[in-house]
Amino acid sequence: MIDLSPLSYSDLVELRKNLEVEIVRRKESEKQNLIAELQNLVASKGFSLSDVLGTSSDKKAAKKAASTAKAQFRNPADAEQTWTGRGRKPQWAIEFLAQGGSLEALRIA
Numbered sequence: 001m002i003d004l005s006p007l008s009y010s011d012l013v014e015l016r017k018n019l020e021v022e023i024v025r026r027k028e029s030e031k032q033n034l035i036a037e038l039q040n041l042v043a044s045k046g047f048s049l050s051d052v053l054g055t056s057s058d059k060k061a062a063k064k065a066a067s068t069a070k071a072q073f074r075n076p077a078d079a080e081q082t083w084t085g086r087g088r089k090p091q092w093a094i095e096f097l098a099q100g101g102s103l104e105a106l107r108i109a
Helices: 009-044 049-053 056-067 091-098
Strands: 073-075 078-083
Touching: 009 049, 073 091, 078 091
Parallel strands: none
Antiparallel strands: 073 078
């Protein structure tokens, strides 16, 4: 263990700054080394990292496809405006309800 008792307060503060910078640098370095090791391992098996882990665009496409919900409600004044029933109510639905309409009246059959 390092004996820090002979260091002054300002020396300790400077040491902490340097230590934080070094920790970030080493973390990035170890991450890059791990990526290289993984690439070598999957290459030795005939794959690439994107084959094994999937690409980010594949994940985005899958997430978008999974999150696309069918419209459940339609604005009677403008058929182009629909709402899935998820998230915040659109302004047209809020106004319709404020005028005494029911949500069921907006439901798409």
